[in-house]
Amino acid sequence: MAYSNQDLRSAGLKVTLPRVKILQILEDSDESSRHKSAEDVYQSLRDAGEDVGLATVYRVLTQFETAGLVTRHNFEAGHSVFELAETGPHDHMVDTESGNVVEFKDSVIEERQRAIAEEHGYEIVDHSLVLYVRKKDA
Amino acid sequence: MAYSNQDLRSAGLKVTLPRVKILQILEDSDESSRHKSAEDVYQSLRDAGEDVGLATVYRVLTQFETAGLVTRHNFEAGHSVFELAETGPHDHMVDTESGNVVEFKDSVIEERQRAIAEEHGYEIVDHSLVLYVRKKDA
């Protein structure tokens, strides 16, 4: 279920080299490196010998976000990280020592969130749950 | 249970006008405006006739954070907001239309978080849960 050029077209975006390459980079990353900053993506492009400007990386990532292809996170101040949106909604656990990110999903928490918002007369538009964790030493 | 000059001293910080004033501003804000950006604090200072530089506001807020007197949040990219730490751990609901912030606490969610981290061999060091919400139209 990888994104295709057709997905770009459907989003009203022309199929250009920068876009295709960036999408590829996001798809090719394994689970432990799904979350990349604009700078990360930019570096990957350079490593792959592609001559794409950093400004373009930002523009494309923002367009992808608008199109719903990627999700932007602000785990920490100062910079955003992006991830492909194909895995559906989920939350994150960030290992404070290794920087690793683990994804998880919990319906109990989801339901509680909904209920709490409702108690206050609200409906949830979006949410962000990040657990900052440390490996438990045996 | 307001913070005092003694708390500043205990944190190894000299009791200076900027620090006292900033602490005061954070304490005097009512529940609906507990969360302030550095710029907000800076404006409050100017409104109060105090001539404190913005750089100092940033420095002091960062020192307060280190000392555990305030907590920094990154609700959205681009800027941080700070709040007094005296109310203990809790989560946030941000009204996407008015910008209002509502605090809440839910032990069911807390327990699930703990359990989930544990399932992965982790212990929670910190966490951030923000619900972006919208008033439910009747």
Place this chain on the structure above:
DNA sequence: TTGGTTGCAAACAATTTGCATAAAT
């Protein structure tokens, strides 16, 4: 052809830092 797209440089916004001066202990 032609309107969307890119690269580059300049513009920006939030935050940090260097340094000489000023204030706290």
Place this chain on the structure above:
DNA sequence: ATTTATGCAAATTGTTTGCAACCAA
């Protein structure tokens, strides 16, 4: 008298924008 803080301006960092050249449709 010492040590720590402050204000200001300059420097950084992450991100956005203006614009002329460029490329996909």
